[in-house]
Amino acid sequence: MNLSAGCGFEYIKGLVETFTPMGRKRLYGISFLTERSRIEEEYDRQEDMKEIAANPDKVVSIISRFRDISATLENLTAGAVLDEVELFEIKSFAIWNEKLRERLGNCPGWMRLPDLSAVLGLLDPEKTGLESFYISDLFDESLPELRRKIAQSQRSDDQCERQKAADLLEMNAQVESKVRARLSKELQVFSDNLSLSLNRVGDIDLTLAKAILNARLKLVRPSIVEDAFAFEGLFNPEVARVLSEKNKVFQSYSLSLRKSALVIGGNMTGKSVFLRTLALVQTMFQHGFFVPAEKASLTPYDRIVYYSGDHQSFENGLSSFAGEVEFLKEAVGIVSRGERGLFLFDEIGKNTNPLEGPAFLLAAMEYLSRGNGCRAVFSSHYEEALENRDAQLLMVRGLDHRKLSSRKRREISFYIDHTVQEIDEFSGFPREGTVIARLLGMDDDFLKLVEKHLDGGKNEK
Amino acid sequence: MTGRRFSSSCKSEKVSHLIELASLHPVVSIVGMEKNTGKTVVLNHLINGLSNESDITAITSVGLEGERYDQVYLTEKPEITLRRGNLFATSEKDFRSRQFPAVVLDVRDFRSPLGRTVFAKALSDGKVIVSGPSIVDYLSQTVKLLREFGARRVFVDSSTSRLSPGSPAVADAIILATGAALSVSPVELVRRTIHKVKIITLPSVEKKTGNRMEVLGNGVWIVDGSDTKLLAASSFSLEPGLDLSGRTVYVNGSLTSMTLRKLTVPGVRLVVRDFSRIFVDEESLRSFEKVGGSINVIRRVRLLAVTINPVSPSGYSLRSGQLKEMLEKLLPVPVFNILEEENR
Numbered sequence: 158m159n160l161s162a163g164c165g166f167e168y169i170k171g172l173v174e175t176f177t178p179m180g181r182k183r184l185y186g187i188s189f190l191t192e193r194s195r196i197e198e199e200y201d202r203q204e205d206m207k208e209i210a211a212n213p214d215k216v217v218s219i220i221s222r223f224r225d226i227s228a229t230l231e232n233l234t235a236g237a238v239l240d241e242v243e244l245f246e247i248k249s250f251a252i253w254n255e256k257l258r259e260r261l262g263n264c265p266g267w268m269r270l271p272d273l274s275a276v277l278g279l280l281d282p283e284k285t286g287l288e289s290f291y292i293s294d295l296f297d298e299s300l301p302e303l304r305r306k307i308a309q310s311q312r313s314d315d316q317c318e319r320q321k322a323a324d325l326l327e328m329n330a331q332v333e334s335k336v337r338a339r340l341s342k343e344l345q346v347f348s349d350n351l352s353l354s355l356n357r358v359g360d361i362d363l364t365l366a367k368a369i370l371n372a373r374l375k376l377v378r379p380s381i382v383e384d385a386f387a388f389e390g391l392f393n394p395e396v397a398r399v400l401s402e403k404n405k406v407f408q409s410y411s412l413s414l415r416k417s418a419l420v421i422g423g424n425m426t427g428k429s430v431f432l433r434t435l436a437l438v439q440t441m442f443q444h445g446f447f448v449p450a451e452k453a454s455l456t457p458y459d460r461i462v463y464y465s466g467d468h469q470s471f472e473n474g475l476s477s478f479a480g481e482v483e484f485l486k487e488a489v490g491i492v493s494r495g496e497r498g499l500f501l502f503d504e505i506g507k508n509t510n511p512l513e514g515p516a517f518l519l520a521a522m523e524y525l526s527r528g529n530g531c532r533a534v535f536s537s538h539y540e541e542a543l544e545n546r547d548a549q550l551l552m553v554r555g556l557d558h559r560k561l562s563s564r565k566r567r568e569i570s571f572y573i574d575h576t577v578q579e580i581d582e583f584s585g586f587p588r589e590g591t592v593i594a595r596l597l598g599m600d601d602d603f604l605k606l607v608e609k610h611l612d613g614g615k616n617e618k
Numbered sequence: 619m620t621g622r623r624f625s626s627s628c629k630s631e632k633v634s635h636l637i638e639l640a641s642l643h644p645v646v647s648i649v650g651m652e653k654n655t656g657k658t659v660v661l662n663h664l665i666n667g668l669s670n671e672s673d674i675t676a677i678t679s680v681g682l683e684g685e686r687y688d689q690v691y692l693t694e695k696p697e698i699t700l701r702r703g704n705l706f707a708t709s710e711k712d713f714r715s716r717q718f719p720a721v722v723l724d725v726r727d728f729r730s731p732l733g734r735t736v737f738a739k740a741l742s743d744g745k746v747i748v749s750g751p752s753i754v755d756y757l758s759q760t761v762k763l764l765r766e767f768g769a770r771r772v773f774v775d776s777s778t779s780r781l782s783p784g785s786p787a788v789a790d791a792i793i794l795a796t797g798a799a800l801s802v803s804p805v806e807l808v809r810r811t812i813h814k815v816k817i818i819t820l821p822s823v824e825k826k827t828g829n830r831m832e833v834l835g836n837g838v839w840i841v842d843g844s845d846t847k848l849l850a851a852s853s854f855s856l857e858p859g860l861d862l863s864g865r866t867v868y869v870n871g872s873l874t875s876m877t878l879r880k881l882t883v884p885g886v887r888l889v890v891r892d893f894s895r896i897f898v899d900e901e902s903l904r905s906f907e908k909v910g911g912s913i914n915v916i917r918r919v920r921l922l923a924v925t926i927n928p929v930s931p932s933g934y935s936l937r938s939g940q941l942k943e944m945l946e947k948l949l950p951v952p953v954f955n956i957l958e959e960e961n962r
Contacts, residue, residue, distance in 0.1 A: 240714055241720070242710055242713065242714070242722055242725055242736055244722075245722035245725060246725065289721050289722060289723045289724075290721070290722045291719065291720065291721035291722065291741065304719065304742065307742050308742060322743075326717055326718055326742065327717075329718075329719055329742075330717060
C-alpha cells in the first residue's frame with residue numbers, strides 16, 4: 158500500500174509498451190511489492206529478457222498475435238459447447254503458443270510455455286498450419302457427402318431442389334453442432350495448460366516491455382541493501398524529457414540519505430523535484446521496475462507517504478491544511494503501528510500560520526524518525542527546522558552568484574544550480590527571494606519596498 | 619448537369635450493365651437514401667452476378683450505433699444472400715446466427731454493440747446479416763483486411779437512412795438506392811433524389827488547394843492565393859454577411875443549411891471534405907447558387923448508378939417505368955429498377 162500519487166509513476170507506466178491484452182492487464186494490475194524476494198524475482202526476469210529486448214522484433218512479431226482468450230477458456234472450463242469463433246480463438250492461440258515456444262527455446266522456467274501441439278492435433282486435422290478454423294469434412298464422416306449435395310442443390314434451377322438445400326443446410330448445422338460439442342469436450346483436458354500459457358504470455362509480454370523500457374530510459378537494477386537510500390546519477394525521466402525539449406540537461410543527484418533528512422534551498426531551486434524524484438524511484442522500485450539512476454541502493458518499505466503539497470487536498474475537497482493533516486495522520490499511524498514507512502514531505506506546515514507551521518514541522522521530524530524501520534525526508538523554508546540537530550542537512554545550491562555578476566540578461570534557470578549536496582554547518586538560510594523576483598522581471602520600485610521591509614524586519618541578521 | 623446519358627431502350631443490356639459497372643471498382647459502397655429503398659436487393663443482385671470461385675467478392679457494412687440498430691432492424695432484417703466462396707466481415711452476434719458452414723479467418727477487436735468483427739468465408743450459399751464496425755477507421759481497416767484475405771472486390775453496405783460518413787473514406791465508388799419509401803409522390807421522390815445526386819456529384823477542388831486544406835483543423839477558413847486564414851472556429855460562430863465575394867472558403871466540418879445561408883455571398887466558392895458532410899436543403903442551395911456561389915469537395919467519390927425501388931414498405935407501388943424515365947432524363951448516371959433486376 159502506498160500514498161505516492163503525484164510522483165509521476167503513471168507517466169512511467171504510460172511509457173511501457175505491451176504487445177498483448179494480457180500484458181496490458183498485468184500492467185494495470187501490478188501491485189506494490191514489500192518483500193525483497195518478490196522484487197528480486199521481478200528483476201531477475203528483466204535480466205533474463207535483456208537479450209531479447211535488445212533485438213525484440215522476432216518475438217514481438219509472434220507475441221503480438223496472441224488474443225485474450227480468457228472468456229473462451231471460462232466457457233471451456235464450464236463445459237459449454239464452443240462455437241466456431243471460440244474454437245478459432247483456441248486454435249489460433251495454440252498456433253502462436255507453439256511458435257513462441259519454439260522461438261524461446263531453452264529458456265528460464267518462468268517463460269516456459271506448455272506444449273499445446275495436441276490442441277492443434279484436434280483442431281487442425283488437415284495439418285494445414287493455418288490460423289483459420291472451420292468444421293472441416295474430416296470431423297464427421299457424413300459431412301463430405303452432405304456438403305456435396307448442398308452445393309449441387311443450391312446450384313440447381315429446380316425450385317424443389319432449392320427447398321431441399323435448405324433442409325440439407327439444417328442437417329449440416331446439426332452435424333456441425335455435434336462436432337463442436339465433441340471438440341469442446343475433448344479440449345477440456347487442455348484447459349489448465351491453456352490458462353497457464355495465457356498467464357505466461359502475459360508475464361513474458363510485460364517483462365519484455367519493461368526490459369525494452371529499461372534500455373530506452375537507461376534504468377538500472379538497484380541493489381537491495383537494508384536501510385539504504387543512496388544514489389549516483391539519480392534523475393527524473395519526466396522532468397528530463399521536458400528539459401531536453403528545451404535543450405537543457407537534468408542535473409542528476411548523487412547522495413546517500415540518512416534516516417532523517419532536511420532539504421533546504423531558495424525558491425525555484427528544485428526542492429520539490431528532488432522529493433518527487435525520491436518518491437518516484439521508491440515507487441518504481443516497489444513495483445518491480447528498474448530505477449532512473451546510474452547506481453542505487455534501496456530497501457523496501459511497507460508504505461510510502463509522499464506529500465507533494467499541491468492539488469491533492471484540493472481534489473479531495475479539503476483545505477490545504479486539512480490535506481497536510483491527513484498525510485501526517487497517515488504517517489503517524491504507520492510509526493505508531495510499528496510498520497516500516499518512507500515519508501517524503503514537501504514543506505509541511507506551510508499551510509498554517511508562521512508560528513504553528515514550524516512547530517508542526519519540528520514535531521513531524523521528531524515523531525516520524527522514531528519508527529525503527531522508517532525514513533523521513535522533509536523540505537522546508539522554515540529556519541526553525543535547523544533546531545532539529547539529528548537530521549541530515551541537504552541543500553540545493555541555488556543561485557550561482559558568480560554567473561549573476563558576470564553574465565547578464567539570461568533566462569532565470571541559467572543562474573540556478575539544482576545540485577543537492579550534504580552540508581555540515583549551516584551559516585544562514587538562503588535569502589534569494591528578492592534576487593529571483595528581480596530575475597523574473599519584478600518592478601524595481603516594488604523590490605525597493607521589499608528591501609525596506611527586510612531591513613526593518615526582526616529577522617534581520 | 620452534364621455527363622453520360624443512358625437510353626432506356628434496351629433493358630437487358632442495361633440490367634447487366636449495373637453488374638458490369640460495379641465490377642470495375644475494387645470497393646463499392648451501396649448507399650440507401652432511406653430504409654427499404656432496396657439496397658439489399660441491389661447488393662444480393664451484385665453478389666449473385668459477380669461471385670465465382672476464381673474472383674473473390676467480399677461484403678461488409680457500415681455498422682450502426684446500438685439504439686439505431688434496434689430501430690432499423692425492428693422493421694427490416696436485411697439478410698444478405700452470400701454465395702459459396704464469398705468473404706464477409708460481420709459482428710460476432712450476426713456471425714453466430716447464420717445458417718451455413720463458414721471458415722473463420724480472423725477475429726478483430728473492431729467493436730460494435732454486437733461484439734467484435736469476424737472475418738469469414740462462406741462454404742456454401744446462405745443468408746447472413748452483415749454488420750460491420752461503425753467507426754470509420756475500423757471500417758477502412760476491415761476493407762483492407764478483406765482485400766488481404768484475397769478479395770478482388772469489396773461491397774460496403776451503408777445501411778443507414780442517412781448517407782453514411784464512412785462511404786467516401788473507404789469506397790472508390792457508390793451506388794445510390796432510392797425508392798418509394800422516400801415518398802409516395804413520384805415528383806417528390808425525383809426531386810429529393812436529384813438533390814442528393816447533385817450533392818454526391820459536386821466537382822472536386824484543384825488538387826493543390828485540396829492538399830492545403832487537408833492539413834487544416836476544424837473551423838471555417840479562407841484558402842486562396844497565398845492566404846490561409848481562420849474565419850471562425852466553427853460554423854456556429856461564423857458571422858453572417860462577411861465580404862467573401864470571389865473567395866474560396868473551406869468549411870471543415872458539416873455544411874448545414876444555416877451555414878450555407880450565412881455564406882450566401884456573390885461568387886463565393888465553398889469547399890467541403892466530401893459529400894457526406896453536406897446537409898443542405900434544396901431551398902438554401904438554390905439561393906446560394908442564384909447569387910453565383912459554388913461548392914467543391916476535396917474527396918470526390920464516383921457515383922456509378924442510381925437504383926429505384928418502386929414499392930414502399932406500406933405496399934404502395936409507383937409506376938416504375940414512368941419514374942425511371944423521369945430520373946433518367948435528369949441524372950448524369952444510369953438508373954436501374956431493382957424489381958426488374960431481381961426478376962432477371
